[in-house]
Amino acid sequence: MAVHGRASFTVSSEHDAEQKRRRLGLTLWITGMILGVVLNLFYTFRGILATQGSIIPAMFVGAVFAFPPLVVYLFIPSVLDRFDPEPWWCLLMAFLWGAVAATGFSILINSTVHDVFSAAFGPKVGDLVSASVSAPFAEEFWKGLAVLGFFYFMRREFDGIVDGIIYATFTALGFAAVENVLYYAKAAMEGGDVLAGTFVLRGVFTPWLHPLFTAMTGIGFGLARESTKSSTRLLAPVAGYMIGVSLHAMWNFLPTALGSAMGAVFVPWLLLWLLFVAAFSVLIIALVVRKGRLIRENLRDEVLLGHLSQEEIDLVCSPVGRLRCTFGWRGASGRNFIRAGARLGLSKWHTARAMKGQKRTISADFIIPLRDEIKQHRAAMMARAPRY
Incomplete structure (x- = not known):
């Protein structure tokens, strides 16, 4: 106690x-x-x-x-x-x-x-x-x-x-x-x-x-x-x-x-900077893909724990997941579900890194509330599901 x-x-x-x-x-x-x-x-x-x-x-x-x-x-x-x-x-x-x-x-x-x-x-x-x-x-x-x-x-x-x-x-x-x-x-x-x-x-x-x-x-x-x-x-x-x-x-x-x-020298000078921007754009895309992989890796054990299904993880980590929710029956509830799932994966990632460095992080305090939030959004999505 x-x-x-x-x-x-x-x-x-x-x-x-x-x-x-x-x-x-x-x-x-x-x-x-x-x-x-x-x-x-x-x-x-x-x-x-x-x-x-x-x-x-x-x-x-x-x-x-x-x-x-x-x-x-x-x-x-x-x-x-x-x-x-x-x-x-x-x-x-x-x-x-x-x-x-x-x-x-x-x-x-x-x-x-x-x-x-x-x-x-x-x-x-x-x-x-x-x-x-x-x-x-x-x-x-x-x-x-x-x-x-x-x-x-x-x-x-x-x-x-x-x-x-x-x-x-x-x-x-x-x-x-x-x-x-x-x-x-x-x-x-x-x-x-x-x-x-x-x-x-x-x-x-x-x-x-x-x-x-x-x-x-x-x-x-x-x-x-x-x-x-x-x-x-x-x-x-x-x-x-x-x-x-x-x-x-x-x-x-x-x-x-x-x-x-x-x-x-204006034209070659401008082309040089356009190449800089192009290379940087490729770097950003690579970093975004990396972020998606980190979220997926840190959500895998949530399937074994029963908090998420594999299909739900695929939705959270899909590049077009939010778009699918926007134009599908999930709507705002689906987008909130994806955000909560992504936040859960990132919070677990921060927590694992902090534990490795023997440090405390506030991210650890978000894990259980985010799991509860996922349940709420899942229930809201199911309530919006089409009836046949």
């Missing part, structure tokens, strides 16, 4: 600690968003004053070109994250952080660096340092903070490398959308041909560069989440961030340094 009471107290204490962590994370997120709004408004008004208001209609044009393509951009990572999709509100928080907080703090740092170096060494040096040094470090830092936030404050919703990439992608797409408004607005002020060329480059050929850069940080935190080694947990996020910064700096440096002479 005493042992049971002590275990219950431990579970309760860990749950309370998790709730405190989440509340602190939400407080920091709201604070960052408020400051981001203030900074964005300040620099927007500064731009309006500098152009005597002529940029206002151009910004509307920029918004028209920047935001509608997000329907496609956001759909792709949502489809890839098929086995255990992140909660929509987490993805919304990540997107808004990138669009508001990360852009606000980044423009503050980049503008300050540009002004200082321009005053000291001239505008060309200011442009080069701001674009090739300040922007990569500052932008990847502020975007990466969103991934760090989910990794630390929302640990229940952060399982590994795939989740790190998804959160990084949504954050980066939010950042890129707001950044594109400014690029398209400036291009619109120069003429329709310039706007069309800018949209083709940023909106068609390279919309995935910001997600590629920030995903390196996401992979770093994902490796830290999956590892039990203290050195990996500490160094992987730093290494991921530095790789993202390096890629970002490489992309920004050559066009800024060469200026109008960039045309001679």
Whole structure:
């Protein structure tokens, strides 16, 4: 009885600690968003004053070109994250952080660096340092903070490398959308041909560069989440961030340094980066497949325990399982069943790794509740079954 009471107290204490962590994370997120709004408004008004208001209609044009393509951009990572999709509100928080907080703090740092170096060494040096040094470090830092936030404050919703990439992608797409408004607005002020060329480059050929850069940080935190080694947990996020910064700096440096002479090497430069994106896309697909295999491996003994049938495991681990439920009689109950099954497999995986490293994990506390949740969703599915 005493042992049971002590275990219950431990579970309760860990749950309370998790709730405190989440509340602190939400407080920091709201604070960052408020400051981001203030900074964005300040620099927007500064731009309006500098152009005597002529940029206002151009910004509307920029918004028209920047935001509608997000329907496609956001759909792709949502489809890839098929086995255990992140909660929509987490993805919304990540997107808004990138669009508001990360852009606000980044423009503050980049503008300050540009002004200082321009005053000291001239505008060309200011442009080069701001674009090739300040922007990569500052932008990847502020975007990466969103991934760090989910990794630390929302640990229940952060399982590994795939989740790190998804959160990084949504954050980066939010950042890129707001950044594109400014690029398209400036291009619109120069003429329709310039706007069309800018949209083709940023909106068609390279919309995935910001997600590629920030995903390196996401992979770093994902490796830290999956590892039990203290050195990996500490160094992987730093290494991921530095790789993202390096890629970002490489992309920004050559066009800024060469200026109008960039045309001679533009096509091979663009093709090189498209190959980067293609290779990264293959990596993501491989990681998603790996995640499905991990879920299946950790659910196998649930058949012997009588909690799942083999057919149900096949549904949970099917690449089109959620689609089958959406268009079949299982509906939302089936999608919830799949999510609970996937969460069970991942919770068991985290628990097994923690036990191997002789560490405690809150994931162990989710196993029994998830089994109960699976029973509830199975009953809801059967109630929806067609009658013959």
